[in-house]
Amino acid sequence: MAENGAAAYKAEPEKFARMARMNSWKRKKAAGLPIRRLGHIYPCEYRDRDGERGKGCKGRYKLTNPRRKFCENCSLLRKTNRSRERYRNITKAALREIIKTSTSEPPTREGSPSQQP
Ligand SMILES: [Zn+2]
Numbered sequence: 090m091a092e093n094g095a096a097a098y099k100a101e102p103e104k105f106a107r108m109a110r111m112n113s114w115k116r117k118k119a120a121g122l123p124i125r126r127l128g129h130i131y132p133c134e135y136r137d138r139d140g141e142r143g144k145g146c147k148g149r150y151k152l153t154n155p156r157r158k159f160c161e162n163c164s165l166l167r168k169t170n171r172s173r174e175r176y177r178n179i180t181k182a183a184l185r186e187i188i189k190t191s192t193s194e195p196p197t198r199e200g201s202p203s204q205q206p
Contacts, residue, residue, distance in 0.1 A: 126152065127155070135159040135166065
């Protein structure tokens with residue numbers, strides 16, 4: 090049975106992908122979750138800290154990827170924000186390590202980003 094299933098899947102992978110999409114769509118509908126369909130136009134959900142739209146926001150985007158939430162310009166903004174956050178976290182962790190390891194000496198400020206509000 091399992092082998093038959095695997096063989097059937099190998100023969101028509103697209104059909105099974107379509108069935109999986111349909112089933113996930115049905116589950117979402119039954120659970121009352123919002124349904125997002127590929128190729129449709131959705132409003133951009135990117136908002137910065139102040140709740141404003143991003144700079145150069147197109148306002149809407151075509152869903153090409155199920156996880157997509159932002160327009161082209163805002164996804165770029167989002168990426169840069171994330172990388173900045175990651176960098177900040179890494180440097181913070183590094184500083185903490187330095188403080189832990191060198192209890193007698195004050196931590197060196199080399200490599201730390203300038204603290205600007
Ligand atoms: Zn946008």
